[in-house]
Amino acid sequence: MKYFVWHLVRRAFLNIKGNLYPNLSTVGIIAISMLVFSSFTLIAFNLTSFIKIWEEKIEIMAYLKRETPIQEVETLLNKTRLLEGVESVRYISPFDALAFMESKLGGQKDLLKGIKAWILPPSFEIELKKEYRNSTGIKGVVSQLKKFPQFEEIQFGQEWVDTFSAFVHLLNLTQWILGGLLLLAMIFIISNTLQLTISARREEIEIMRIVGASPSFIHIPIYIEGLLQGLFGAGLAILFLYLLQEIMLLHLPSPIQLWTAKVPIHFLPPEVILQIVLGGMCLGLFGSFIASMKFLRYGE
Amino acid sequence: MIQLSHVYKVYPTQIEALSDVSLEISDGEFTYIHGASSSGRTTLIRILYGAEKPTRGEVVVNGMNITAKSFNKIHLLRRSMGIVFQDFKLLKDRTVSENISFALEVIAYQKQEINKRVLEVLEKVGLQGRAKDPIFALSAGEQQRVAIARALINDPPLLLADEPTENLDDQMTDEVMKIFADLNQKGTTIVLATHNKELIQRYPHRVIYLLGGRVDLKMEDEKKAEE
Numbered sequence: 348m349k350y351f352v353w354h355l356v357r358r359a360f361l362n363i364k365g366n367l368y369p370n371l372s373t374v375g376i377i378a379i380s381m382l383v384f385s386s387f388t389l390i391a392f393n394l395t396s397f398i399k400i401w402e403e404k405i406e407i408m409a410y411l412k413r414e415t416p417i418q419e420v421e422t423l424l425n426k427t428r429l430l431e432g433v434e435s436v437r438y439i440s441p442f443d444a445l446a447f448m449e450s451k452l453g454g455q456k457d458l459l460k461g462i463k464a465w466i467l468p469p470s471f472e473i474e475l476k477k478e479y480r481n482s483t484g485i486k487g488v489v490s491q492l493k494k495f496p497q498f499e500e501i502q503f504g505q506e507w508v509d510t511f512s513a514f515v516h517l518l519n520l521t522q523w524i525l526g527g528l529l530l531l532a533m534i535f536i537i538s539n540t541l542q543l544t545i546s547a548r549r550e551e552i553e554i555m556r557i558v559g560a561s562p563s564f565i566h567i568p569i570y571i572e573g574l575l576q577g578l579f580g581a582g583l584a585i586l587f588l589y590l591l592q593e594i595m596l597l598h599l600p601s602p603i604q605l606w607t608a609k610v611p612i613h614f615l616p617p618e619v620i621l622q623i624v625l626g627g628m629c630l631g632l633f634g635s636f637i638a639s640m641k642f643l644r645y646g647e
Numbered sequence: 648m649i650q651l652s653h654v655y656k657v658y659p660t661q662i663e664a665l666s667d668v669s670l671e672i673s674d675g676e677f678t679y680i681h682g683a684s685s686s687g688r689t690t691l692i693r694i695l696y697g698a699e700k701p702t703r704g705e706v707v708v709n710g711m712n713i714t715a716k717s718f719n720k721i722h723l724l725r726r727s728m729g730i731v732f733q734d735f736k737l738l739k740d741r742t743v744s745e746n747i748s749f750a751l752e753v754i755a756y757q758k759q760e761i762n763k764r765v766l767e768v769l770e771k772v773g774l775q776g777r778a779k780d781p782i783f784a785l786s787a788g789e790q791q792r793v794a795i796a797r798a799l800i801n802d803p804p805l806l807l808a809d810e811p812t813e814n815l816d817d818q819m820t821d822e823v824m825k826i827f828a829d830l831n832q833k834g835t836t837i838v839l840a841t842h843n844k845e846l847i848q849r850y851p852h853r854v855i856y857l858l859g860g861r862v863d864l865k866m867e868d869e870k871k872a873e874e
Contacts, residue, residue, distance in 0.1 A: 351755040554736055557696075558797065559726035560753035 355564065359571035366544040370576065373540040377580025378587065380529040381627055385588045387522035388623070389615055394515045397610050401504070401511075402480045407473040409492050410500040413465075420469065423497055427471055432479035432488045441467040468499065482509055530630060533580075537573055537634025538641075545569065545638060569639050570632055577631025581624045589614055648674045648805060648836050649695065654704030656690050656860075664690040665701070666860045672838060674804070677831045679847050680840040682857030688840040691857065692809045695838065696730055697721040709805060726754060729798025733810035735790045737782050737797075743769070744778035747797045754801075768796045772826055788819025795826055806830065808839045812846060824850050 363370045409427075411420065420438065427436045439447075441464040449456040479488060485503050492501050545552065555565055592614060615623070649672040656665040664687045672678050682688045693699040694706060697713055706714045709727045737746050747768060748761045756764075769775050772792040782790060791811060798806060808827070812820040828850070831837050841847065847854055856863035 350757065354752070354755055550736075551738060554738065554749065555753050556722075557725065557730050557736065558750035558753055559722045559724075559801075561722045564753055564755075 351564075355567045356571060358568040359575065362544060362548070362568055362572055363575065366547060369540045369543050370572070373537055373576050374579045374583065376536050377533055377576060377627060377631070378583035380533050381581045381584030381623065382587050384522070384526040384529055385584050385615070385623055386591075387518065387525065388619060389588060389592065391515060391518050391522055392615060392619065393612055394511075394518065396613060398512055398515060400610060405480050405485065405504055406475065407471075407485065407488060407492070408502045409471040409473060409498045410468045410502070411470060411497055412499045413468055415469070415497045419497060423495060424471065426495070427473065427492070430488060430491050432476050432484055434474045434476045436474070437472040439470045439472055441465055441469055444468075444470065533630050534634045534637065537576055537631055538637040540576075541569060541573060541635050541638035542641060544572070566639050570635050573631035573633075573635025573638075574628050575631070576634075577627035577629065578624065580631070581627025584627070585615075585620055585623060648672055648676070648709065649838070650705075650707040651691075651694075652705045654694065654701045654706060656687070656694065656699060657702045664860050665694075668704070668857075668860070668862055670855055670862060672836065675831070675834050675836055677827070677837045677852040678839070679852060679854045680838060680857060681842065681844070681847060681854050682863075683842055685859075686842075686857040687860040688842070688857050689809055690860075692807055692838070692840045695807055696728060697724050726801060727803055728805040728807055729795075729801065729803045731791070731794050731798050731806065731808040731811045733813040735787075735794040737790055737793060739782050741782060742778065743774065743780050743782065743785070743793050746782060746793055747800055750797045750800050764800050765796075768800045771799060771829075772796045773822070786819070788815050788822055791815060791819070791823055792826065795823065799830070803835070805836045805838070808837065810841055810843075811839065812841070812843070820846065 411423075415423075424436055424438055427433060444467040445459065445462070445464045449459055452458060473488070473492075475484060475488060478484065489501055489503065492498055552565060592612070596612065649670075651671075652669045654665055654668045655663070657663050664685075668687075668691065680688045680691055690699060694701055695708055701714060704714065705712065708724060711720070711724050711727075712718060713721070713724055738749065741749075744765050747765050751761045751764065765778065766775075769778060772795050774789065774792055774796065777785070777789070782793065785793065791814075795811075806827070811827075812823055815823060824846070827837055827839070
């Protein structure tokens with residue numbers, strides 16, 4: 348059995364060696380198609396991670412009416428802490444707000460000269476519990492906050508996150524539609540290349556049949572050939588994608604480099620890489636199956 | 648060894664290649680299938696090694712009913728026989744030994760066993776010392792002997808040959824027919840399809856005459872009467 352399996356694998360490699368040029372072309376085309384597909388996967392993956400990080404940081408800013416007496420602020424602070432979904436609440440006085448703005452402006456803080464702290468409204472910085480850091484959770488907390496008349500305005504970044512999520516969703520959809528078309532093209536190419544190689548070996552296959560080779564002995568090397576084409580194609584695509592990302596990260600303009608320091612750009616995780624490679628192999632197998640169905644009929 | 652009962656073969660083009668053919672070939676027999684062009688002799692040989700399915704009738708070869716609906720082991724049928732063709736069907740880019748060993752490689756024999764058998768079979772066909780020669784360097788007769796060696800490497804009890812001497816001159820034909828005669832003497836059943844009357848006269852054995860896809864019994868009777 349071991350010898351038989353070794354023989355099948357050896358035959359597949361010999362077939363590839365014997366038809367090197369068509370096999371290399373197929374691997375190249377698979378690699379390009381898989382590269383396009385993987386690029387979309389990588390972009391979508393990083394944008395999704397970005398949304399997750401953003402959602403982690405999401406908080407509600409509730410601005411108080413200026414005339415709210417300080418004693419009432421204390422009571423409101425305690426009531427807000429008790430609201431469902433609220434993790435912590437921090438009071439930001441107008442002075443704290445001005446200091447924060449100055450720190451943000453850095454060297455240009457002189458711009459704030461002449462501005463008095465009292466023109467800034469006091470506010471509550473509300474951090475949400477983890478399970479409430481989503482569209483529904485935030486809306487629930489906001490509706491509770493709106494019941495307090497002391498709040499003049501309530502701000503949160505969820506709308507932006509929702510729009511961004513919709514964009515990522517659209518990107519995912521494009522990835523799968525484009526990916527689907529590329530996958531169909533790949534199956535077509537693999538099956539055609541293998542048909543060419545089968546055709547080139549027609550005489551040898553005929554003799555194999557005459558001398559009693561089993562159908563598995565004839566078909567399995569062709570399936571292995573398809574699997575290997577898919578494996579090498581997908582492997583090359585992943586390698587190119589990694590190199591492309593590394594090169595791009597090295598040559599990013601400095602403002603974007605600062606930004607990426609805060610929101611790191613990751614390469615695809617091992618499980619996604621494995622899925623892409625396995626996907627490539629499955630496509631190769633399917634292509635070779637079609638080719639063998641078309642060309643190799645039992646008994647002839 | 649071989650039994651055909653009421654075998655018909657009609658191709659999709661409605662050409663009737665065989666019509667109600669019944670015959671029996673016993674173990675160890677040397678039998679010619681003789682007929683002119685379009686007599687159905689190649690179709691008959693193709694049916695015997697499972698390359699064609701009869702439209703009707705029953706065919707039993709080496710104990711296997713190859714017309715049974717459940718029969719799906721054509722590769723096993725072919726391992727139980729050797730087949731020799733008019734055009735040799737050799738791989739031109741390989742050597743003599745590579746061509747012969749190919750028949751055992753595809754049924755996953757161990758390398759050592761293959762090498763041993765190749766040497767034995769080369770001796771049987773008188774090609775000892777030519778193992779490493781490329782096929783293109785061989786004469787037509789030698790190429791046919793390589794094809795016979797390949798057919799014999801599995802030591803089959805049955806050898807089918809479709810016009811094996813068609814492309815050979817008299818001397819080469821003699822060499823090939825001598826190999827067949829030796830094999831037959833050692834017990835191998837030989838079925839040789841030919842249109843060549845002269846060959847049958849020079850090497851007389853049982854003859855099944857085919858005429859328009861039917862077994863010509865009249866011809867068989869005449870020949871028996873002559874004998």
